[in-house]
Amino acid sequence: MKNMIFMLFVLLLAPIMPGIINKVKAFFAGKKGLPVMQLYFDIFRLLRKKSNYSKTTTWLTRIAPHSVFAATVFLCLLIPFAGKESVVSFNADFILAVYLLALVRFFLIMAAIDAGSSFEGMGASREAFYGALAEPAFFSGLLALIFATGNLGFSDVFNGVTPSLWLQYPAPLALVVCCWFIVLLVENSRIPFDDPNTHLELTMIHEVMILDYSGKDLAMLEYSAALKLTVFASLLVNLLLPWQFASSLMAAAVFTFGLLLLAVVIGVIESTFARLRLIQIPKVLLGSGALGIIALVIMLSGK
Amino acid sequence: MDLFIYAIVIIVTGGFLSSLSGRNAILPSVFAIGSNLFGAILVFILVFRHFAADQSFAGNYDLFLLSGPVTFRIDSLSAFFMIPCAILAPIGALFGRGYLSHSKERTNNHWFFYNLLVASMLSLFVAGNAILFxxxxxxxxxxxxxxxxxxxRLSSSKNAxxxxxxxxxxxxxxxxLFFAFLASKSGSFDFNSFSYTGLGSRSVLxxxxxxxxxxxxxxxxFPFHVWLPEAHPAAPSHVSALMSGVMIKTGIYGLVRFWVPTSSVSEMIGWIFLVGGLISGLFAIINALACDEIxxxxxxxxxxxxxxxxxxLGAxxxxxxxxxxxxxAFAFIGALLHVLNHAIFKGLLFMGAGSLLFACDTGKLDRLGGLMKRIPVAGTCFVIASMAISALPPFNGFISxxxxxxxGLRxxxxxxxxxxxMSVILLCGLALIGGLVLICFTRIAGLVFLGETRSREVPEVVALPAGMKWSMIILALFCLxxxxxxxxxxxxxxxxxxxxLSLSEQASELxxxxxxxLKVNLFSLSLLVTVMIFYLIRKKVFSGGDRSDLPTWDCGFAKPDNRMQYSASSFSRPALELFSGVKAQEVKFSEIKAYYPVKERLKVEQGDGAMKYIISPPIxxxxRLLLxxxxxxxxxxxxxIxxxxxxxxxxLIWKVGLS
Structure with missing residues (x-):
């Protein structure tokens, strides 16, 4: 029950994350910026609007936003939030989580191709490619964590990441954090991999894929993107803030603080980094996969 | 065991009957479908009886042509490997009836060989000695x-x-060579008498x-796969389905039967399977990304x-x-289930490709597009199969x-x-392959069925016969x-x-x-149901005023042209550039250095690096040596004379000299 409430809380909180990132970016640019709650306003406005579909499209375009939204919400069932316990958990639930993300990607790509435009096709091609490289990177970090904690499920692993584990394996865990942070940035199409503010030719990945969506469909997709960012951020927050709290209110407060702080960090990175050239991105991704394996090697040699 | 003999006899007789039924348009395929269905049902009964009642069947038959007895033996491995064959054979025949209906040639002999192929694969799985095998x-x-x-008539088909x-x-x-060596050591061709005990580990290797x-x-x-990408596409699609779904598995079956149970070099073999499998998988999927023919x-x-x-298997x-x-246990069960699952979704994919060939007469990715609106059943089934092969829940590929x-995680x-x-190779390798598979199948499913056609003129599309549609629908249901x-x-x-496989696992573990x-299924099934309900509610209640008669917005680009769509080659290009070392493609073109425009050519050739660098040179x-x-x-x-x-x-001299 407690975990269900934590999850609903995260579902409500999700749209604030992009808002904070944008606020930080506006601060760096010396602007006042959009309100932090802007995405909530956008979603409510879009939900009142009607959707337009191109006559090129098929049932895939229509079903994709629903599948993406439902799969992302179902993903949240597997992810531990404030209480370090997820609503549903079983052995090796990581795999289901990774493949739910792949399901989301599949529908986004198919819907993008469905519009029959070169813009969206390009976005789809890049999304597919970076997704293929991000998946092994995520697994390499996961392997290191499973080895460190000896547990086989999201809840157990994050319960196993305690302050004493950080003292035992400081360097490997830090490497896993780096690895997953890079995966977060690429999976959510942030700078330095993609520029979420534009859908111009040079940067188009996620934004350009949903170019032909409108109304309620767009609202679902925007919300799902924010939720996906929050899910990845939650994994990192659970790693970085290993303390357990007896009171759930305290746990929720610390967790939320961690999430918001991470959003600020992402905002700072977006403001101070330039976007990478596309050719460089695979190297960074393969490098991040290597970080997880190095973490594993360090722990193995210390054994 | 008699049941099995009946099944074989029925299938072979069906083949003979269809080859003898002359110019009749319907009879040959009816015989083929009927005999395959009947045979498959018998095989299913046999398999079920084997697993449910834990009965083993064996039978010895003396064939007058051979010097020794011919032994049939059904154990769990043979029973399990027969399942894909029994599923695909009748459905393939049903598909083939429609698929061949527009060819003017007679199909009698085709069905004869089809049934022969099914019967021989079945008897291969139950062969109890090397001769029958x-x-x-x-x-x-x-x-x-x-x-x-x-x-x-096609030269490509003859070459393949x-x-x-x-x-x-x-x-x-x-x-x-392999069987002769084992038989000479044991003095019998029976598989049960084969053993590697008493051999040094080098000779076992x-x-x-x-x-x-x-x-x-x-x-x-890898690298012995080189014939496969040539031969499988050349066959009619339902035969490709059978070849990819079942015939490939005969090789896996042989290796599983003779080498996966313990031997003195099991660890070595495990490594060879693991690393070789990784190389095969990566190499093949990168080559798949480069191909332009479905x-x-x-x-x-x-x-x-x-x-x-x-x-x-190696893990x-x-x-x-x-x-x-x-x-x-997890790895072995996963491998065996993947044998079954792959037969189902790959059969479906080949039938989907066959529908394209039937409807548009081409399988060239860069010319197709927008077919979901023209052949919706094939398109939907193909998308489902693509999801299954990309291991997306809730379909069967995900389970294995x-x-x-x-x-790997355990x-x-x-x-x-x-x-x-081992875990790093298994997990990171599988994850990378999985990601590339997603590129590969969104590429073919998306670019063939979605968007608009990519050729200059809209191609004529032939409607699919009911047999083809139903066989695809049945297999799509099998995927779930x-x-x-x-x-x-x-x-x-x-x-x-x-x-x-010499692993006695506790029943409680299983x-x-x-x-x-069950938990995983429950989770992904409820996701499926949620999406369905959610979509229906949206469609019934919240779709007022939605418009679907507009052109693609495309950033307001005024005159979109079909040929401006993203193409299959552009879609996979980023990935191919990263893996250019595999030499899946050779691009020939010289950069223009002059100041003014000149004529220039670009030639992209798709070739298999393994054929070019590993197989061809020794051959x-x-x-030259034998010239x-x-x-x-x-x-x-x-x-x-x-x-x-x-x-x-x-x-004579040798014989006389010897005595």
Whole structure:
């Protein structure tokens, strides 16, 4: 029950994350910026609007936003939030989580191709490619964590990441954090991999894929993107803030603080980094996969 | 056991009847469908009786032509490997009836060889001795060769059939050596009498390499896969489905039967399977990304799936040798379920590709597009199969990959260094392959069925016959059904299968595996139902005022042209550039250095690096070496008679001299 409430809380909180990132970016640019709650306003406005579909499209375009939204919400069932316990958990639930993300990607790509435009096709091609490289990177970090904690499920692993584990394996865990942070940035199409503010030719990945969506469909997709960012951020927050709290209110407060702080960090990175050239991105991704394996090697040699 | 003989007799008789039924338009295919369905039902009863009642069947039959008895024996492995064949054979026949309906040629002989292929594969799986095994193996090869030649006016089809024939016989040659060695050691051709005890580990390894070359050629093990992407696309689509779905598995079956149970070199074999499977998988999927012909993509993807199965088998063997029975059980069950699942979704994919060839007469990715609106059943089924092969829940591909991934994750918990090495190869390799598969199948499903057509003029599209549609719908339902049935399949068959692979796992452990699968299924099924309900509510209640008569917005670009769409080659280009070392594509063009425009050409050639750099050089070398021997063959009859006389004389002298 407690975990269900934590999850609903995260579902409500999700749209604030992009808002904070944008606020930080506006601060760096010396602007006042959009309100932090802007995405909530956008979603409510879009939900009142009607959707337009191109006559090129098929049932895939229509079903994709629903599948993406439902799969992302179902993903949240597997992810531990404030209480370090997820609503549903079983052995090796990581795999289901990774493949739910792949399901989301599949529908986004198919819907993008469905519009029959070169813009969206390009976005789809890049999304597919970076997704293929991000998946092994995520697994390499996961392997290191499973080895460190000896547990086989999201809840157990994050319960196993305690302050004493950080003292035992400081360097490997830090490497896993780096690895997953890079995966977060690429999976959510942030700078330095993609520029979420534009859908111009040079940067188009996620934004350009949903170019032909409108109304309620767009609202679902925007919300799902924010939720996906929050899910990845939650994994990192659970790693970085290993303390357990007896009171759930305290746990929720610390967790939320961690999430918001991470959003600020992402905002700072977006403001101070330039976007990478596309050719460089695979190297960074393969490098991040290597970080997880190095973490594993360090722990193995210390054994 | 009699049931099995009946099944074979029915299928072969069905083949004879359709070949004898003359010019009749309907009879041949009716005989084929009926006999395959009937035979398949008998096989299913047999398989079910075997697993449910744990009965083993064996029978010895004396065939007057052979010196020894012919032994049929059904154990868990043969029973399990027969399932894909029994599923695909009748559905393939149903599809083939529609598929061949527009060809003007008579189909009698086609159906004869089709039934022969099915019967020989079935009897191969139950062969209890080497003689029956090799006879079935040869029948299978010849039948598949004849079926590949169906379009024998196309030179590409003839070349592909030849390549297939040569590769198959090379593999049979190695198998002859392998069986002859084992038989000479044990004094009998019976599989039960074969054993590697008493052999040094070096000679066991040599035996393994012999059979790896023999079976691996059939199974598409790198670098012996080179014939596969040529031959599978050349056959009619329902035959490609059978070849990719079942015939590849005969090679895997051979290796599983003879090498996965313990031997003195199990650890070595485990590593070879694991690393070789990874190389096969990666190499094949990268090549699949470079192909521009849909059936070729599917053939490469079969090699990739065989690679995944090998990786899982290798991990299972290593885990068994390292005393991690649970990890091993996960990997083995995952591998075996993948054998079944791959047959289902790859059969469906080949039938979808066949529908394209039927409807538009081309499989070139860069010319197709927008077919979902023209042939919706084929399109929807193809998308479902693409999801299944990309291991997306809730379809069957996910179940087997889930088990294989779990094996990797479980092994890391109690890791020493070599275990960790195995897990990293298994998990990161599978994850990378999985990601590339997603690119590959969004590419072909998306660019063929979605968007608009990419050729200049809108192609004529022929409506699909009902038989083709229904066979695809049935297989699409199987994609979901096999996933839902997986806990039940595991609890029914896993124990006897694992004991056959020398792994005696606790029944409670297997129970927990099937409970885990049940949970996963429940989760992904509720996701499916949620999406459906959610979509229906949206459609019924919240869709007022939605418009679907507009052009694609495309950033307000005013005059979109179909040929401006993203194409198949552009879609996979980023990935291909990263893996350009694999040499899946050769791009020939010289940069323009002059200041003014000049004429320039760009030529992109798709070639298999393994063929070019590994297989061809030794064959060319052998060719050169043997060239002088052609002087012996000159067509002069009297010299040939002289050869005979010399040979006889030599034999006589040898015999006399010996005594």
């Amino acid at each position: 090799l006879i079935s193996w040869e029948f299978m090869t010849v039948a598949a060769f004849m079926l590949t030649l169906h379009d024998d 059939a030849w390549l297939f024939f040569a590769a198959s016989h090379l593999s049979t040659g190695f198998l002859f 040599i035996l393994f390499l012999l059979s790896l070359t023999g079976f691996g050629t059939k199974a598409g093990f 059936k070729k993509v599917l053939a490469y993807s079969s090699v990739e799936n065989a690679g995944i199965i090998f990786m899982a 299972g063997m290593l885990a068994r040798e390292w005393q991690m029975p649970t990890v091993s 990959e889930f088990l294989i991934f779990s094996a 092994s890391i918990v109690s890791a020493s260094q070599s275990v960790a090495f 059904g096999a996933a839902l049935a997986s806990p039940w399949i595991v609890s029914l068959s896993a124990e006897s299968l694992l004991s056959r 129970d927990s595996i099937s409970r885990l699968l 060319r070398w052998l060719d 002088p021997l052609r002087a012996l063959q000159h067509g002069r009859l009297h010299s040939y 002289a050869y005979l006389a010399i040979t006889l004389l030599a034999l």
